Amino acid sequence: xxxxxxxxxxxxxxxxxxxxxxxxxxxxxxxxxxxxxxxxxxxxxxxxxxxxxxxxxxxxxxxxxxxxxxxxxxxxxxxxxxxxxxxxxxxxxxxxxxxxxxxxxxxxxxxxxxxxxxxxxxxxxxxxxxxxxxxxxxxxxxxx
Amino acid sequence: xxxxxxxxxxxxxxxxxxxxxxxxxxxxxxxxxxxxxxxxxxxxxxxxxxxxxxxxxxxxxxxxxxxxxxxxxxxxxxxxxxxxxxxxxxxxxxxxxxxxxxxxxxxxxxxxxxxxxxxxxxxxxxxxxxxxxxxxxxxxxxxx
DNA sequence: CCAATCCTGACTGAAACAGTAGTGTTTGGT
DNA sequence: ACCAAACACTACTGTTTCAGTCAGGATTGG
Numbered sequence: 001x002x003x004x005x006x007x008x009x010x011x012x013x014x015x016x017x018x019x020x021x022x023x024x025x026x027x028x029x030x031x032x033x034x035x036x037x038x039x040x041x042x043x044x045x046x047x048x049x050x051x052x053x054x055x056x057x058x059x060x061x062x063x064x065x066x067x068x069x070x071x072x073x074x075x076x077x078x079x080x081x082x083x084x085x086x087x088x089x090x091x092x093x094x095x096x097x098x099x100x101x102x103x104x105x106x107x108x109x110x111x112x113x114x115x116x117x118x119x120x121x122x123x124x125x126x127x128x129x130x131x132x133x134x135x136x137x138x139x140x141x142x143x144x
Numbered sequence: 145x146x147x148x149x150x151x152x153x154x155x156x157x158x159x160x161x162x163x164x165x166x167x168x169x170x171x172x173x174x175x176x177x178x179x180x181x182x183x184x185x186x187x188x189x190x191x192x193x194x195x196x197x198x199x200x201x202x203x204x205x206x207x208x209x210x211x212x213x214x215x216x217x218x219x220x221x222x223x224x225x226x227x228x229x230x231x232x233x234x235x236x237x238x239x240x241x242x243x244x245x246x247x248x249x250x251x252x253x254x255x256x257x258x259x260x261x262x263x264x265x266x267x268x269x270x271x272x273x274x275x276x277x278x279x280x281x282x283x284x285x286x287x288x
Numbered sequence: 289c290c291a292a293t294c295c296t297g298a299c300t301g302a303a304a305c306a307g308t309a310g311t312g313t314t315t316g317g318t
Numbered sequence: 319a320c321c322a323a324a325c326a327c328t329a330c331t332g333t334t335t336c337a338g339t340c341a342g343g344a345t346t347g348g
């Protein structure tokens with residue numbers, strides 16, 4: 001339930017990958033420069049994205065990263081969870097979940113669970129393909 | 145967009161207040177003991193709740209706290225914002241909001257905004273009255 | 289008067305965040 | 319064969335936030 005710079009950078013990187021993967025893999029350095037993301041930090045993010053099976057890596061000179069699936073089949077939830085860990089309520093879990101309220105459940109937990117579900121729904125229904133399209137529209141329209 | 149123990153404790157305290165405010169104000173010490181919340185920490189939370197106009201305080205001996213409004217008119221969003229500050233997207237704001245994407249807007253921001261809106265909606269539609277009712281149901285049903 | 293209670297501010301240990309640094313490994317190009 | 323470009327891995331660090339504590343002051347019922 002906590003979103004950090006990892007998600008922000010990671011999503012930007014994935015959008016960039018999705019929109020510029022016509023000719024071979026894209027290097028982390030290029031993404032770093034184009035999206036203004038610290039290079040070494042971005043490298044770490046790709047570790048998570050690769051382990052989650054979202055991107056494939058090509059090592060060596062002229063290497064880089066590419067999406068492992070079609071943009072339509074990659075949603076934001078997968079990216080966020082690859083970088084931040086499972087999306088769960090940060091409150092009312094672990095030991096507290098057993099003690100709050102008298103007995104085994106508390107009304108507060110229901111709210112946190114609803115909140116988590118709502119977040120999950122938003123992230124799950126947002127695909128990379130959609131975001132690339134949206135970004136293209138933004139880019140084609142001159143700044144006001 | 146970041147929920148901490150403040151919200152957890154604060155909501156538990158408010159639910160407790162709502163369900164046991166028949167005879168005068170309730171002391172922070174009682175809530176602390178009944179809900180297993182560190183006493184001094186709880187006191188700090190009440191500062192925020194009072195400043196937000198959610199509870200009224202009675203000083204001196206036999207003093208304590210009481211809801212400032214009817215439970216039907218207090219929602220979780222108000223409580224959370226009183227304790228954690230405004231509920232905004234923690235990513236893609238401030239300076240970054242102006243630079244990510246080329247020009248003035250990025251597709252990523254749209255997702256974070258949708259997420260924030262979804263959270264806000266959940267918290268806004270959950271009232272204290274509802275939670276008290278839910279808690280009563282839980283309590284009346286013996287633990288399995 | 290005094291004990292209970294709220295009020296205020298400073299302080300602290302631990303964890304998380306946001307990187308940085310250094311080194312290794314793989315591979316295309318020459 | 320060599321070198322530079324690129325990914326891979328580990329460790330380290332300064333800053334901030336979290337969660338809670340500590341010490342005292344102000345107010346009021348009995």
